[in-house]
Amino acid sequence: MSTTSSAPGVETHIHRDDEGSRLGMWLFLFTELLLFGGMFLVYAVYKFTHAEEFHLAAKELNTLFGALNTIILLTSSLTMVLAIVAIKRGQKYLSLFFQLMTLAMALGFLVNKYFEWMAKISHGIYPGSEQLLEKSNGEILFFGLYYVMTGLHGLHIVIGMAVIAYMTWFTWKDKINQDQYVRLESAGLYWHLVDIIWIFLFPLFYLIS
Amino acid sequence: MSSSTNDVNVSYLDYKGKHSGLLGWILSVDHKRIGILYLISMMVFFTVGVTFGFLMRLELIAPGRTIVDPQTYNSFFTLHGIIMIFLFIIPGLPAVFGNFFLPIMIGAADVAFPRLNLLSWWLFIIGGLLAIISVFLPGGAPDTGWTFYIPYSVRTTTNVIPALIAAFILGFSSILTGLNFVVTVHRLRAPGMTFFKMPLFIWSLYSTAWIQVLATPIIGITLLLVVAERTLSVGIFDPALGGDPVLFQHLFWIYSHPAVYIMILPAMGVVSEIIPVFSQRTIFGYKFIAFSSLAIAFLGSLVWAHHMFTAGMSGVAMIVFSVLTFLVSIPSAIKVFNWVSTLYKGSILTDPPLLFALGFIFLFSIGGFTGLIQGALSVNLHIHDTSFIVAHFHYVMFGGTGFGIFAAMHYWWPKMFGRMYNKVVAKTGFWVLFVGFNLLYFPMFVMGWLGMPRRYYDYLPEFQIYHMLSTVGSWILITGLLIMFINLFNALKNGKKVTEENIWNGETLEWSTPTPPFLFNFKEAPTVESGPYEYKRNEVSETEVKEEKV
Amino acid sequence: MSEHNTNDHKNHDHGYGHYILIWFALLILTGLTVAVAGIDFGNLTIITALAIASLKSFLVLKVFMHLEVEKRVFTVFVYTSLFFLTVSLILLFSDYSFLQG
Known part of the structure; x- marks a missing residue:
């Protein structure tokens, strides 16, 4: 292979490539997607083999809690994307406002989730509890998946909040600004993925009764 | 380390950055240094893995107890498997040689995310240490085999x-490497380096990287679910809680079968580099080899359940997976045919790298064909979980990938370190290794066919002759390994200095960098005009070159 | 390695209104899926729910996650990973749907 020199040498070690960064972020999102995808596969199989019992178990869940959290998360996705529009237009404080709104709604989601879990646990429905073990196999599996999947999703919300809080700090310090906002975009991508996962969790657990 | 300078036009081995000494290595974000870090750590883990294998073989030299009790033997094969798979073969080529040469071969200064690259090495080390620590913690070394099958893995009291968790962390490390490679290939190719001018090693790494990104998370979550099942008694797979253990096997193999292709594809890439260089000829069927890498990555993701033919799947699933298994042999065969066709009428130089590459083709072909035998349902029922399987995957994984790694070492060692090993010793090492390898694993085909189950501590006296041959083979194999590694590492100190850029007369970009490469790889950023294997000076005949015009 | 101008990728920016409109559509779809869940279609219930969820995800991917303005390769990547998951699901059910009966 013949090589000739044209570019004036290699000057910079780490160069800026926003599109490359976003591509990397997307690839990371695929790993998250497939992480949950593995659990969706488990869900699909057990839903198929224990259809009646899943139906029965889902009646225990409160659709109102689920629907409310869906609305909260969708709205937080909106404010996240608006924060990016704002920073692109140089409206720093508007962007900060939207980011803080996103954080507030994420917190709201968790509080809601906390009460929902606590209600279940106080009824004696949690992994390993005697009351759960008395139920049918399908119901044990349903609640096993319910706790693991919403639990892991909740963990992603917490991580997402930490990341967004970090971005808010960067925006405040002008490290994220009108010209450099790829980190905010990546955080946004992550947040939307967490939203998408919830979009599927909601009908699969709350709407099959 | 002679010159100490901040000038970037200095060998990556001598460069002094923010940190010096050991810190300058373990905190370095230079892809070449990270490659070397992986090389060193991988060699350490390999030594541990070989030791466990050696002890296992020694135990099996005679029926009954020979050196250890059954429980210890169970931990031996578990750790041998975990270490060899997660800490040697999977990172072997992508993390060591991929890190070192992928950016160079596409004309880039580094990978897309250098800091992520360093993080992936750190995760690798943490995961590796955790795996080794699990042996010594109270509770006893894990004894589930590397497959962690349910329900035993939720019942056993071992660690x-x-x-x-170690496997999960190692998976994450592997994902980060794959992610980095995909972005690097897409974003950092030098001007003129189109996809079809990329060396075939890069094609194989690119295909591998996609499997790493897409398949690894599935095993990640599966292993986490087992952890949740053990710690919180969440009902997922445990049949006592209504779960389905076969579903665990499905999810485990959805990753772990493609993982086999994570292991073998880069080795195929190495062979595709070495064959044209040492026959001084254009590679035969460049596009076929490139696309067969993608095809293997794709088809390899669809065949996982052939590990489960005796697990009680539906008849339809068995037929579907058997057919798909046969299909995956097509792209593999395409590669073998193309390599052999490249050698035909070439000016062959039998240097050590070519010997190892030919060893790869020979041993991989045996491994591949015996794989086809197992893909047939009726035969599979007979030989499932016998040492026939053990022989098969050692022929593919060790004879294939292992020899691929050794070939890569001999091919690129002078470029990486600027020192040449002793070629005669290297060839001797190869032959000892080759003889030992076949003596170690071939008897396993025979005894497996006759009914010797795998993973058994004890066996019937009629199998002893095969076990004895196999154990003797392991001694010869280890002798070969020692000859090879001592020769290579001795070269670092006493080997002849190499300063020439292109010692093998290769046409890919790494041979136009200084030896050893500079910090940012190239003196001047390269521009690419022709394909990677265009041996214009050494044309054998014009027609072949015409065929290969890209 | 030269500074290429790929960093400013959005030449046709969408304003606040565009996103608010999509958000509104997402809320309506959520309401729809809850309302429809009450009706018993038998097996169709879960299929309807998943169809609506897919439509919602499509909107989020396309608009909120900017696939509508990114280069094609991003979309190809997304379909590749979804394809991998779908094929795994189908093959998994080649076992479970034909089990014993």
Whole structure:
């Protein structure tokens, strides 16, 4: 292979490539997607083999809690994307406002989730509890998946909040600004993925009764 | 380390950055240094893995107890498997040689995310240490085999959780490497380096990287679910809680079968580099080899359940997976045919790298064909879980990938370190290794066919002759390994200095960098005009070159 | 390695209104899926729910996650990973749907 020199040498070690960064972020999102995808596969199989019992178990869940959290998360996705529009237009404080709104709604989601879990646990429905073990196999599996999947999703919300809080700090310090906002975009991508996962969790657990 | 300078036009080995000494290595974000870090750590883990294998073989030299009790033997094969798979073969080529040469071969200064690259090495080390620590923690070394099958893995009292978490962390490390490679290939190719001018090693790494990104998370979550099942008694797979253990096997193999292709594809890439260079000819069927890498990555993701033919799947699933298994042999065969066609009428130089590459083709072909035998349902029922399987995957994984790694070492060692090993010793090492390898694993085909189950501590006296041959083979194999590694590492100190850029007369970009490469690889950023294997000076005949015009 | 101008990728920016409109559509779809869940279609219930969820995800991917303005390769990547998951699901059910019966 013949090589000739044209570019004036290699000057910079780490160069800026926003599109490359976003591509990397997307690839990371695929790993998250497939992480949950593995659990969706488990869900699909057990839903198929224990259809009646899943139906029965889902009646225990409160659709109102689920629907409310869906609305909260969708709205937080909106404010996240608006924060990016704002920073692109140089409206720093508007962007900060939207980011803080996103954080507030994420917190709201968790509080809601906390009460929902606590209600279940106080009824004696949690992994390993005697009351759960008395139920049918399908119901044990349903609640096993319910706790693991919403639990892991909740963990992603917490991580997402930490990341967004970090971005808010960067925006405040002008490290994220009108010209450099790829980190905010990546955080946004992550947040939307967490939203998408919830979009599927909601009908699969709350709407099959 | 002679010159100490901040000038970037200095060998990556001599460069002094923010940190010096050891810190300058373990905190370095230079892809070449990270490659070397992986090389060193991988060699350490390999030594541990070989030791466990050696002890296992020694135990099996005679029926009954020979050196250890059954429980210890169970931990031996578990750790041998975990270490060899997660800490040697999977990172072997992508993380060591991929890190070192992928950016160079596409004309880039580094990978797309250098800091992520360093993080992936750190995760690798943490995961590796955790796996080794799990042996010594109270509770006893894990004894589930590397497959962690349910329900035993939720019942046993040994340290399964540290081993599971170790595998999860190692998976994450592997994902980060794959992610980095995909972005690097897409974003950092030098001007003129189109996809079809990329060396075939890069094609194979690119295909591998996609499997790493897409398949690894599935095993990640599966292992985490087992952890949750053990710690919180969440009902997922455990039949006592209504779960389905076969579903665990499905999810485990959805990753772990493609993982086999994570292991073999880069080795195929190495062979595709070495064959044209040492026959001084254009590679035969460049596009076929490139696309067969993608095809293997794709088809390899669809065949996982052939590990489960005796697990009680539906008849339809068995037929579907058997057919798909046969299909995956097509792209593999395409590669073998193309390599052999490249050698035909070439000006062959039998240097050590070519010997190892030919060893790869020979041993991989045996491994591949015996794989086809197992893909047939009726035969599979007979030989399932016998040592026939063990022989098969050692022929593919060790004879294939292992020899691929050794070939890569001999091919690129002078470029990486600027020192040449002793070629005669290297060839001797190869032959000892080759003889030892076949003596170690071929008897396993025979005894497996006759009914010797795998993973058994004890056996019937009629199998002893095969076990004895196999154990003797392991001694010869280890002798070969020692000859090879001592020769290579001795070269670092006493080997002849190499300063020439292109010692093998290769046409890919790494041979136009200084030896050893500079910090940012190239003196001047390269521009690419022709394909990677265009041996214009050494044309054998014009027609072949015409065929290969890209 | 030269500074290429790929960093400013959005030449046709969408304003606040565009996103608010999509958000509104997402809320309506959520309401729809809850309302429809009450009706018993038998097996169709879960299929309807998943169809609506897919439509919602499509909107989020396309608009909120900017696939509508990114280069094609991003979309190809997304379909590749979804394809991998779908094929795994189908093959998994080649076992479970034909089990014993």
